[in-house]
Amino acid sequence: MARIIGGIGTTHVPSIGKAIADKKHDDPYWKPFFSGFDYVHGWLARERPDAMVIFYNDHGLNFFLDKLPTFAVGAAPEYRNEDEGWGIPVSRAVAGDPDFSWHLIDTLVADEFDITMCQEMLVDHAVTIPMALMWPGERWPVKIVPIEINTVQHPLPSLGRCLALGRSVGRAIESYARDLKVLVVGTGGLSHQLDGERAGFINKEFDQLCMDRLVAEPEALTRYAIREFIELAGAQGVEFLNWMAMRGALTGSVAQLHRNYHIPISNTAAATVVLENRPRAELRAA
Numbered sequence: 001m002a003r004i005i006g007g008i009g010t011t012h013v014p015s016i017g018k019a020i021a022d023k024k025h026d027d028p029y030w031k032p033f034f035s036g037f038d039y040v041h042g043w044l045a046r047e048r049p050d051a052m053v054i055f056y057n058d059h060g061l062n063f064f065l066d067k068l069p070t071f072a073v074g075a076a077p078e079y080r081n082e083d084e085g086w087g088i089p090v091s092r093a094v095a096g097d098p099d100f101s102w103h104l105i106d107t108l109v110a111d112e113f114d115i116t117m118c119q120e121m122l123v124d125h126a127v128t129i130p131m132a133l134m135w136p137g138e139r140w141p142v143k144i145v146p147i148e149i150n151t152v153q154h155p156l157p158s159l160g161r162c163l164a165l166g167r168s169v170g171r172a173i174e175s176y177a178r179d180l181k182v183l184v185v186g187t188g189g190l191s192h193q194l195d196g197e198r199a200g201f202i203n204k205e206f207d208q209l210c211m212d213r214l215v216a217e218p219e220a221l222t223r224y225a226i227r228e229f230i231e232l233a234g235a236q237g238v239e240f241l242n243w244m245a246m247r248g249a250l251t252g253s254v255a256q257l258h259r260n261y262h263i264p265i266s267n268t269a270a271a272t273v274v275l276e277n278r279p280r281a282e283l284r285a286a
């Protein structure tokens with residue numbers, strides 16, 4: 001049976017892609033951010049996941065404001081990237097796993113999530129930059145199921161709905177018959193606002209609160225309505241919805257193994273967390 005090894009939350013700011021291409025890892029501006037991935041590299045090398053479910057928001061590469069699903073699940077054998085601008089190179093394609101995708105889709109629909117199914121899907125920097133950060137080498141060792149959450153066009157889904165989406169995905173992973181070690185990732189955030197009167201807004205205290213609550217009591221975060229969350233985290237800080245879904249998919253006992261928080265990367269509070277997921281059955285047997 002498939003098993004969930006844990007979750008990673010990470011920022012996906014486009015300028016990271018340019019910094020990787022320009023090899024700025026040791027540049028004083030970038031080093032505090034990139035060094036936060038040293039732990040991630042060691043953990044992934046030990047855990048060796050085979051598959052990854054990644055919650056992210058599309059920024060206009062595959063979906064645009066004219067047609068923007070609240071939740072969309074990829075079911076393609078391969079996910080390509082294209083030129084998004086910002087000077088970031090076009091990424092290599094990411095391998096998909098259609099059979100695993102359809103199992104997740106079946107479970108989500110049975111759980112009454114009315115998702116959009118995508119047998120062709122471009123993935124943007126919100127998928128490719130986290131991949132490049134987690135596996136900086138020549139080869140990406142996982143096949144992915146990308147799950148898009150609308151954090152762009154209002155009305156947005158609630159934090160509680162995204163947590164429930166993640167829980168359904170977690171149940172789906174654990175009921176999948178193949179012996180896969182599955183990593184779950186949520187990308188985006190943390191606090192930032194790119195436009196309007198509050199452009200440049202960052203809220204360190206609220207970011208810390210969100211990361212603390214995410215580990216042990218994610219339900220406590222569902223008390224924030226979307227408008228309230230945007231007031232506290234910024235208009236684009238609401239990308240934290242992807243982190244909520246990631247946390248929801250961790251079905252076992254969850255512990256934080258690693259956290260890095262750095263201000264700023266571009267106009268964004270950059271954060272990386274690694275959460276361990278210990279299956280409850282394993283804990284009972286111990």
Ligand SMILES: [Fe+2]
Nearest residue numbers: 012126188239
């Ligand atoms: Fe974003």
